[in-house]
Amino acid sequence: MRYVDAGYAAALGTLLVYAITLALRRRRWARAFKVAQADQLVDQPDADGTTARVVPGVRP
């Protein structure tokens, strides 16, 4: 029976580990997607279509 037990353990264990890996990968990529979206929102312009830019070294 030890070969049978080993076969079932290998099959079920591998599928379980793979499913957990997929869940973790999906969570990681979903988080990366949200971060990338947030980066895009930060870069959006003001309501008048302009973005304030500071020109260094120039005094009023």
Added chain:
Amino acid sequence: MTATGQTARPIPRAPAQSPSPSALSAAAAGRSPRWLSVVGLLGVIALGFTVWLGLWITPPDAVQGNLARLLYIHPPIATVALYWAGGVALVGSLLYLWPRTRSLFWDRLAASAVEVGAVFAALTLVTGSLWGRPAWGVWWTWDARLTSTALLLLLEIGYLALRRVPADPAVRARRCAVAAILVAIDVPIVHFSVDWWNTLHQGGTFLDPGFKLHAHGSMLWTFLLGFIAFSLIFVWLLGMRYRIEVLQDHVGDQELEVSLAERWDEGAGLAGAGAAVGVGVGTAPPPPSGSAP
């Protein structure tokens, strides 16, 4: 004027894009749809019943004894690895290459099928080897069925390696579609290997014209339940893997857009500084064409 006493100079910019439908779908891809969860739950339940029936309920085989219990999982796993995964990869790749149906959906589906198929192909070899050691006396032999199955696994690993090579999405999809077709060519070789060559592995079973199933009762139902269970698990894993593929693509796109925006800001800032100090840099460069703001 800013708090630091520096002038604030407005720079006209192209309006940023609102979140595209594809981006919204990518956001939705982070969550599993209900049908996929149901399929996964049914697969886990069916697999649990298969294990329970296979290990504790079914009687030992008259010839093989308890070793026959491995046959409740080995043929179903091999079926998924060969026909389901290979079939989805082939159909997805062909539909991507066909101009009328070209869509990254098919490319992602094929890639997902190849990865899940590689896991099942590895399991096919492992469970087959665990059956072969007591039945044949060897862990491995260069039998045509075993060798062609190992070749299938190697081809799938090669496909996954090719997919990681950085390239334009369309270029990557096209070369991966060709690679998937090469993977799929091995499937009929595995299937017919027991007919084309003299093999230690048993001959064809289900698709043979004169096939007659000799299993009965609980053994038959456990055998059939194994096919259903592993097929449901395959669909579930395929769906999960596909959603990762969608997220990866969209994160890649967004990172590219952010990088382009940063480059644009740097260029605009330098131009503004040059204009302010009168070095004749000129006006800010026009916004780049395309989707980048």
